[in-house]
Amino acid sequence: MDAERGLMLKVARGDQGAFAELAQRYAGRLLAVAGRLLGSRADAEDAVQRAFLSCYAGASGYNPRWAVSTWVYRILTNICVDELRRRTTREAHAERTTMAALAAGSANHQPPDAYLDLHRALARVPREARVLLALRYVDGLSYGELARIRGISINTVKSQLARGKTLLRDELGKRGAGHA
Amino acid sequence: MRDGKHRATTLDQLDRLLADYFRPGDAPPALARRITAEARRSGRGLEALEDRLGIEATPRGISLIRTGRAAGKPTTAAARHLVEQARLEIHEYLRGQRAFFRVPVDLEAVPDFQRRVLEAARQIPFGEARPYAWIAARIGHPRAVRAVGTALGRNPVPLIVPCHRVWRRDGGVGGYIFGTPVKDRLIALERITPVLEGCTSTRIVCRVGCVHGRHMRPDNRVVFASVDDARSVGYRPCKVCRPAA
Numbered sequence: 001m002d003a004e005r006g007l008m009l010k011v012a013r014g015d016q017g018a019f020a021e022l023a024q025r026y027a028g029r030l031l032a033v034a035g036r037l038l039g040s041r042a043d044a045e046d047a048v049q050r051a052f053l054s055c056y057a058g059a060s061g062y063n064p065r066w067a068v069s070t071w072v073y074r075i076l077t078n079i080c081v082d083e084l085r086r087r088t089t090r091e092a093h094a095e096r097t098t099m100a101a102l103a104a105g106s107a108n109h110q111p112p113d114a115y116l117d118l119h120r121a122l123a124r125v126p127r128e129a130r131v132l133l134a135l136r137y138v139d140g141l142s143y144g145e146l147a148r149i150r151g152i153s154i155n156t157v158k159s160q161l162a163r164g165k166t167l168l169r170d171e172l173g174k175r176g177a178g179h180a
Numbered sequence: 181m182r183d184g185k186h187r188a189t190t191l192d193q194l195d196r197l198l199a200d201y202f203r204p205g206d207a208p209p210a211l212a213r214r215i216t217a218e219a220r221r222s223g224r225g226l227e228a229l230e231d232r233l234g235i236e237a238t239p240r241g242i243s244l245i246r247t248g249r250a251a252g253k254p255t256t257a258a259a260r261h262l263v264e265q266a267r268l269e270i271h272e273y274l275r276g277q278r279a280f281f282r283v284p285v286d287l288e289a290v291p292d293f294q295r296r297v298l299e300a301a302r303q304i305p306f307g308e309a310r311p312y313a314w315i316a317a318r319i320g321h322p323r324a325v326r327a328v329g330t331a332l333g334r335n336p337v338p339l340i341v342p343c344h345r346v347w348r349r350d351g352g353v354g355g356y357i358f359g360t361p362v363k364d365r366l367i368a369l370e371r372i373t374p375v376l377e378g379c380t381s382t383r384i385v386c387r388v389g390c391v392h393g394r395h396m397r398p399d400n401r402v403v404f405a406s407v408d409d410a411r412s413v414g415y416r417p418c419k420v421c422r423p424a425a
Binding site for chain 1: 190191194197198199200201202203204205206207208211212213214215216218305307308371372374375376378379380383398399400401402403404405406409412413414
């Protein structure tokens, strides 16, 4: 963890090699979070690129009291959440349907339909809980870190995760159970 | 029957399923190089526009924003105050620190048809675009698409009345009073400017650009997709900018 803080301080001094290393460390995980939240590889890459740009440009504002991961995930989730907002209004304007977004869904190395039930079930989980689920399962972040990333209390993190999982289980149950 | 199916997905199974689903893939190669190249290019050029703006106001609101000519001096203290407010808001807007305008506009001198066009354009949410035909339909003249274009082209208060959010149906930019490259940049700017942000220390959610936001430390900012989302995790809406309204 301290090695990462050192890396960040180098990035803040404009060290491009350090930035490349930071990007390499986080790119896969950030893409997984963004891909699963936004549903398309192109949107996810765009979000991750913007997040890294923001990390690079704002590195001097990095507060070493924070774990680097907290800081990086805060920046990424801020971007993804705003993208989700935009998508809701766009959908209301009927430019894009939920199903089209879902069908575009394969963000990872898995074939698109392998997790279609889960993907659809997740779309029914409220956004804040969905964001927490993604962070929790992509990187195994602790409740405390999730709380700091989203600026909420640890109890709220716990209740949101529990509620999200209950909803998912019910949804998958309705669809005749997921993939055992 | 329903219970039987529920049992088929236990929380343990769900845990494994989620872990598989969210497993990170590989990072695209040369990502870092692409980003640093992008960072070096990031002179956005909108700041130059700001310096060239002449702004006029009446005591009721902003009445004219144009480039390339000196604005008439405000005749009253109220008008002067409004011009200052507009300058500040435009300054923040062009830097991605504001997602709404509070300063009033005065469209009294504008003909009725054009005023209705401009009012309709004001309804387009921040960061979005609508075709000229959308405005035409909205004001009850679906065939007057060309007239809508002309009315927007003569928008006396661009930026504040967001005629840059109106594009051609085929995705073409259409015209713009400050030139089409600026129109492109404004849409790109709005695409990366969030609209709602919460302060992690006060647990208050504001519209981006609210006076409260100015005092917020960067590492206290969290973005929300809606006021309801923010409420669901313990934030309350700001009473000054009233994001729920």
